[in-house]
Amino acid sequence: MKHHHRYALALTGALLLSSMQAGAASLAERWETLRAEQPKLPLRDAAKTLNVSEAELLVVGLGKTVTRLKEGDNVPREIMRRALDLGKVMALTRNENGVLERTGVATKLKPQEEIIGLDADKEKEREGRMRNIAGGYLGGEIDLRFTFKHWAYSFAVVQPGRDGAVTRSLQFFDEHGNAAHKIFVKSEAGNAVFDKLVADFRNPVQSAALTLAAAPVKPVEKPDSAIDVKEFQAAWGELSDVHQFNRLLTEFGVSREQAMRLAPAGVAQRITPQAVRQLLSESAKQQLDIMAFLGNESVIQIFSGKINKVMEAGGYFNVLDPEFNLHLRDSAFASGWVIKRAGVTSVEFFDKSGELVVSFFGVRERAKPQPQSWIDMTAALPKAVAVQAQAAK
Numbered sequence: 363m364k365h366h367h368r369y370a371l372a373l374t375g376a377l378l379l380s381s382m383q384a385g386a387a388s389l390a391e392r393w394e395t396l397r398a399e400q401p402k403l404p405l406r407d408a409a410k411t412l413n414v415s416e417a418e419l420l421v422v423g424l425g426k427t428v429t430r431l432k433e434g435d436n437v438p439r440e441i442m443r444r445a446l447d448l449g450k451v452m453a454l455t456r457n458e459n460g461v462l463e464r465t466g467v468a469t470k471l472k473p474q475e476e477i478i479g480l481d482a483d484k485e486k487e488r489e490g491r492m493r494n495i496a497g498g499y500l501g502g503e504i505d506l507r508f509t510f511k512h513w514a515y516s517f518a519v520v521q522p523g524r525d526g527a528v529t530r531s532l533q534f535f536d537e538h539g540n541a542a543h544k545i546f547v548k549s550e551a552g553n554a555v556f557d558k559l560v561a562d563f564r565n566p567v568q569s570a571a572l573t574l575a576a577a578p579v580k581p582v583e584k585p586d587s588a589i590d591v592k593e594f595q596a597a598w599g600e601l602s603d604v605h606q607f608n609r610l611l612t613e614f615g616v617s618r619e620q621a622m623r624l625a626p627a628g629v630a631q632r633i634t635p636q637a638v639r640q641l642l643s644e645s646a647k648q649q650l651d652i653m654a655f656l657g658n659e660s661v662i663q664i665f666s667g668k669i670n671k672v673m674e675a676g677g678y679f680n681v682l683d684p685e686f687n688l689h690l691r692d693s694a695f696a697s698g699w700v701i702k703r704a705g706v707t708s709v710e711f712f713d714k715s716g717e718l719v720v721s722f723f724g725v726r727e728r729a730k731p732q733p734q735s736w737i738d739m740t741a742a743l744p745k746a747v748a749v750q751a752q753a754a755k
Contacts, residue, residue, distance in 0.1 A: 389414065390422045402676070406456065406541060415539025417515055421570040430565040431516040431532075438513035438534055441563055442496040445532060445545055446470050447555050452546040453504045455656060455663035459694040460719045461678075462656040462663045463687040465548060466503025471495075503685075505664040506543075512536045512660040515572065518560040530556045534660070537575040542660030580715070583617050586624060590614070595626040601704040619712050622699045629702040635695035637743040638711055639679050641722060642672045642688075644739050646681075651725035652736075654688060666725055690720060700740045707732060707740055 392412055396403065409416040420428060431441065445451070445468075452465045499506040514537040523529040530547040547556050594614045598621075601607065611621055622630045645652050646669050654665045671682045681688040696714040700707065709722045724736025 389419070393419060393422055404461075415535075415572075415574060416541050417535040417539035417572055417574070420517060420519070420533065420535075421572065423519070423521075424568060424570050427519055427521040429518040429520075429560055430568050431518060431560070431563045432565050433515065436493075436510075437563070438516055439493070439496050439508070439510050441516055441532065441534075441559070442499075442508070444559050444562075446496075446498045448545070448547055448549075448552040448559075449555070450548040450552065451504065452548055453506065453663060454544040454546070455506075455658070455661055456541060457656065457658045457719060458715070458717065459691040459713045460656050461687070461689040462654065462665060462720075463689075464504055464663065464665055465685045468499050468504035468506075469502035470498040471500065505666065507657070507662045507664070509660055513542050515539075516563070518556070518564075532556075532559075536658075536660050538577055539572065539574045540658070542658065543663075581617075583620055583716075584615055586620070589616055589620075589624060591624050594621075594624055598626055598629065598703070604703045604706045604708070607703055617716060618710075618718055619697065619716050622697075622701065622710075625701070631700045632746040633698040633700055633709075633743045634746050635698050635711065636692055637698050637709075638690060638692050638695065638720070639672075639674075640743055641709060641739070642669065642679065642681060644742075646670055646672050648735060648739065650733070650735055650739065653723040653725055655721040655723075656688070656719070688720075695719065697746070698743070700743060705731065707737055709740055709743070 389412065393408065396408055396411060400408075403411070405419060406416050409419045412419065421430070424430060431437070450465065450467050452463055453468075454461065454463045456462070494508045494510055496508060496510075499508075513534050515535040517533045517535075519529075519531045519533055521529060530553060532545045534542040534544070536542050547553060594610075594616065597610055597613070601610065611618060616624065622632070644650075649668050651666070651668055655662055657663055665686055665688070667686070669681045669683055669686065669688075673680055673682060675682075676689075677691060677693065678689040679692050680690070690711075692711075694713045695711050696716070698709065698711045700709050706726075707724065711719050711721075713719050724732040724740075726732040
């Protein structure tokens with residue numbers, strides 16, 4: 363009887379394994395078919411089409427083009443720290459409706475520079491902030507702000523590119539399987555550094571099994587009537603630094619887009635969603651120095667400088683410069699705002715889910731106001747008059 367029981371268990375296990383392998387093969391086949399039909403479809407969009415996460419789609423290539431790296435609280439941070447040695451890279455950060463790609467060399471921090479400016483009396487806060495500093499990436503060509511608590515999985519990907527050349531990349535995903543950040547090696551010298559990094563961080567268990575958290579439930583926005591609007595507007599007027607804005611949102615329990623609606627008179631002007639095209643076109647035409655902030659829960663990437671080539675292509679409005687690409691699916695934008703905070707003018711665009719897609723600022727010298735050319739250009743962006751008229755009714 364025991365032998366029969368053992369045989370039944372073995373058979374069940376074999377069937378389960380066979381079923382899992384068939385499922386994996388099925389996804390691989392579906393992915394292959396989709397790729398043949400739409401060779402330029404981004405991995406994130408392909409995953410959505412196939413009803414899986416981007417990470418689950420990537421691990422289809424495990425053992426061929428993909429190597430799973432180690433996991434743990436500080437591992438992604440340590441990998442990013444080591445990635446500072448890769449030299450010239452292309453850093454790619456995206457959210458649902460925008461992609462920012464910047465090519466350059468990341469700046470390393472000098473010894474002891476990591477702790478400068480941290481409040482020694484607030485050890486807990488200091489530790490928290492240190493946890494999100496990876497030895498560099500602050501300013502310079504590759505400019506990143508990390509929130510590592512969301513980084514869950516790391517992979518190395520080596521595959522032939524469209525031009526036949528081999529591409530090497532590090533790809534990081536959050537607890538939901540969404541891409542957090544990707545780094546592509548862009549120099550011959552970086553190849554050996556990449557290979558050594560992969561060898562050092564290679565996960566001893568090359569398993570395709572991922573434990574993914576369910577998609578987060580978006581918090582329900584407080585009704586405007588539940589906000590002390592008078593106090594909120596007074597607090598907005600007291601901001602002395604644009605970086606204090608997030609604390610203001612938390613203090614009053616308002617969403618970012620809601621804050622635009624409730625802002626003091628004259629400091630948040632609603633513009634059309636497609637005003638982003640005029641903003642980028644005029645920035646290129648006038649050769650304005652701009653900053654673009656684009657990210658997700660895990661990381662925000664910042665570009666600073668002039669842009670040149672702008673055009674619509676592939677369902678996106680794009681900046682296509684040699685060292686900087688920006689791809690914005692502005693058909694998914696629902697609103698845009700020109701905002702004044704602490705003497706600084708910025709422009710933000712939100713999608714139909716109320717998520718911030720991208721922010722723009724005019725570059726200014728330290729302790730000096732933003733250039734008048736930036737102020738004038740943003741003031742000329744097309745206003746969302748019809749929307750405001752409806753809101754007034």
